[in-house]
Amino acid sequence: EDFKEKVNAHLANSMGNLLNRTLSMLVKYFDGEIKEEFIVNSTLLDDSLQTIKEVKHHFGKTFLGDRDIDFWKTLANWYEDYERIKNFHSLILYSTSGIRITSPFCGWNELTAENKLAKIEKIGSITKEREKGFREQYTRIFNEGYNKDRLLEILAKFTIASSRTN
Numbered sequence: 001e002d003f004k005e006k007v008n009a010h011l012a013n014s015m016g017n018l019l020n021r022t023l024s025m026l027v028k029y030f031d032g033e034i035k036e037e038f039i040v041n042s043t044l045l046d047d048s049l050q051t052i053k054e055v056k057h058h059f060g061k062t063f064l065g066d067r068d069i070d071f072w073k074t075l076a077n078w079y080e081d082y083e084r085i086k087n088f089h090s091l092i093l094y095s096t097s098g099i100r101i102t103s104p105f106c107g108w109n110e111l112t113a114e115n116k117l118a119k120i121e122k123i124g125s126i127t128k129e130r131e132k133g134f135r136e137q138y139t140r141i142f143n144e145g146y147n148k149d150r151l152l153e154i155l156a157k158f159t160i161a162s163s164r165t166n
Contacts, residue, residue: 005163009055009096016055016094023052027084051090052078062097064162066104066123067130070095072137075120075158079141082150091154094161105160113156117148120155 054077056070064071074093078085085091099106104119111119124138141151 005096009163012053012094013055016053019053023084050088051092052085052088053092053094056093056095056097064095064097064099064103064105064160067128067134068097068105069133069137070097071105071160072134075154076137076140078154078158079151082154086153089157090159091157092159092161096163099160099162109159113152116155116158117152 054074056074071093078091099108104123108116108119121142124142
């Protein structure tokens with residue numbers, strides 16, 4: 001069962017990377033437009049373009065915590081790439097890490113964008129001893145050019161899918 005989970009997570013990660021590279025090339029070489037001659041199955045294309053999935057795989061028993069670098073890098077990347085991702089309907093972070101009941105991310109998907117913002121602002125207001133990677137990502141969002149409306153729009157679409165909740 002553990003082997004099956006690892007293989008599936010690896011496959012999902014590979015597919016997510018392929019989609020991300022494809023979309024990046026689409027933006028870079030075709031100004032983000034899908035030419036009519038490229039469309040083979042428009043239903044499949046429409047479905048695939050409505051969601052961005054960021055896949056993070058961890059070996060062993062890991063849990064998503066308040067300083068989890070994958071969460072913060074993903075959020076900071078989406079925030080900085082807003083123009084590229086703003087038309088997507090759903091932004092999903094899929095993690096093989098579990099979410100403990102005590103995690104600030106437990107119940108994340110049921111929160112409003114405003115409550116998600118309050119939660120991440122609270123996390124950032126607390127300084128901990130070992131947080132260099134986290135603080136760098138947090139500062140990428142909450143800097144001089146911080147745009148609250150942009151972040152709220154992202155948070156409204158942002159869900160976390162975990163392989164397990166503990």
